[in-house]
Amino acid sequence: MKFLIVLALIAAVSADLKPLSKEQADEVRHAWDKVKHNEVEILHEIFKAHPDIQNKFPQFAGKDLEQIKSNSDFSTHATRIVSFITENLSLAGNPDLLPAIKTRVNEMGQNHRNRGVTKEQFNEFRSTLTDYVKHHSSLDGDAEHAWNQAFDNVFFIIFSNLDGHPVV
Template sequence: MKFIVLALCFAAASALTADQISTVQASFDQVKGDSVGILYAVFKADPSIQAKFSQFAGKDLDSIKGSAEFASHAGKIVGFFSKIVGDLPNISGDVDTFVASHKPRGATHDQLNNFRSAFVSYMKAHTDFAGSESAWGATLDAFFGAVFAKM
């Protein structure tokens, strides 16, 4: 059964149209330089995600937002997300990398859904998201569907 779900998720990713991919990449280009803002929005929306990172667990989010350590980690997270967006529609390797690093840490489906929701909220506030919402929906459905099938 997992194989069928996984196959459907990869089929969905490869079914992304060139226009959807271009739209997602162009809208992400508008914000990918604000890695601190993106990670801040995610941690603010769901503090349980922040708690998964030992270097940030239990710390006041506003006080760590300006730190070099926070900026460095935000850069890594958004950098990986940039790789996923840049690799579209070929996400299978990115899914495997993501699952290999997040499954052992106990990342839950709820936390990943909350990450998605916070990211979409950030995009709505910082881009003309209305023009890219359906493309992002298809992209995020494909990626997180594939991740959930393996976690």
């Protein structure tokens, strides 16, 4: 029994937020800087790999990806997603700004919960985005570790919201 309690405590601690150090945040920003202007290409890669994500968007569902890719609706949404990442990364690595990140990500998680987006879809998104950054920028060693830590944190907040509990 004691053993189970210890295991449960370890699980609870390891599932918590691990904010990035300033150095880690700089490494992630450095990798992200090289791709952050490829908004349309990034969303295109995500929809191509995961049509179930595309189909969650009423304005894109069932449409030919190669055609919608050049619409202004598409680039507007691509810019929203990519800017969300850029803005949160600009706050990372500074403990004073952690509450601001939590507020934004809680809000985004709540909005996406209301849209019925699943954890599986978020994981699909993460995996395609990470592959994209690996292929178009430099992401290995410490930078890759920091990137994964950043996404573990953001996804911890999003998933808590999908479960109905904002992170305080």
